[in-house]
Amino acid sequence: QVQLKESGPGLVQPSETLSLTCTVSGFSLTSYGVNWVRQPPGKGLEWMGTIWNDGSTDYNSALKSRLSISRDTSKSQVFLKMNSLQTEDTAIYLCARDHYYSGFDYWGQGVMVTVSS
Amino acid sequence: DVQMTQSPSYLAASPGESVSISCKASKSISNYLAWYQQKPGEAYKLLIYSGSTLQSGTPSRFSGSGSGTDFTLTIRSLEPEDFGLYYCQQYYEKPNTFGAGTKLELK
Numbered sequence: 001q002v003q004l005k006e007s008g009p010g011l012v013q014p015s016e017t018l019s020l021t022c023t024v025s026g027f028s029l030t031s032y033g034v035n036w037v038r039q040p041p042g043k044g045l046e047w048m049g050t051i052w053n054d055g056s057t058d059y060n061s062a063l064k065s066r067l068s069i070s071r072d073t074s075k076s077q078v079f080l081k082m083n084s085l086q087t088e089d090t091a092i093y094l095c096a097r098d099h100y101y102s103g104f105d106y107w108g109q110g111v112m113v114t115v116s117s
Numbered sequence: 118d119v120q121m122t123q124s125p126s127y128l129a130a131s132p133g134e135s136v137s138i139s140c141k142a143s144k145s146i147s148n149y150l151a152w153y154q155q156k157p158g159e160a161y162k163l164l165i166y167s168g169s170t171l172q173s174g175t176p177s178r179f180s181g182s183g184s185g186t187d188f189t190l191t192i193r194s195l196e197p198e199d200f201g202l203y204y205c206q207q208y209y210e211k212p213n214t215f216g217a218g219t220k221l222e223l224k
Contacts, residue, residue: 035213044204044215044216044217044218045204045206045215046215047212047213047214047215058211060211060212061211061212062212094161096161099163099166099172101208102149102151102166102167102170102208103151103153103163103166103172103206103208104151104153104161104163104206105163105172106160106163107160107161107162108160109159109160
């Protein structure tokens with residue numbers, strides 16, 4: 001069945017770079033896009049970006065200067081890298097499969113990332 | 118960015134009742150709207166897309182309506198497993214944006 005699982009460090013120092021991995025199973029990254037979404041504590045969901053099935057990417061303009069999304073199709077993994085982290089980047093980070101440009105049909109459980117010294 | 122205003126933020130109801138959740142977009146988004154459910158410890162679940170199309174596996178007691186700027190999620194005859202958080206999302210234009218959520222609790 002379709003599954004997505006986020007992994008990465010739970011704690012990141014301010015000004016450092018966050019690196020997260022979304023490992024997928026049950027589908028091919030060459031057939032579906034994968035999105036990254038985050039949710040700060042007590043706040044709403046924020047779409048961060050998408051890597052499409054052809055490898056192209058879209059980013060939220062609010063994060064574009066700091067964000068990079070890439071993938072390794074042979075390992076069924078999607079990567080998020082975001083630099084210059086600040087405390088306001090503390091959030092649950094989630095990956096989700098794109099449902100043919102009509103929402104996100106499968107989500108991971110998310111990984112909590114705290115930015116703190 | 119398209120702002121999505123979801124209401125109410127909190128809703129208490131009993132099993133068997135029907136409830137409605139509203140989502141209003143700051144500009145017309147045609148029918149490019151999805152609804153999600155999230156329960157503690159579980160992944161987000163896509164319920165409805167294109168404003169009114171039920172995702173595979175979504176029970177028929179869920180329905181979505183609306184187009185343009187005003188949308189509604191209705192749940193008829195609530196079941197115990199329906200209690201949780203509900204979010205709307207527009208995907209008409211980038212960035213995709215979400216409503217702030219509605220917490221549906223058992224009365």
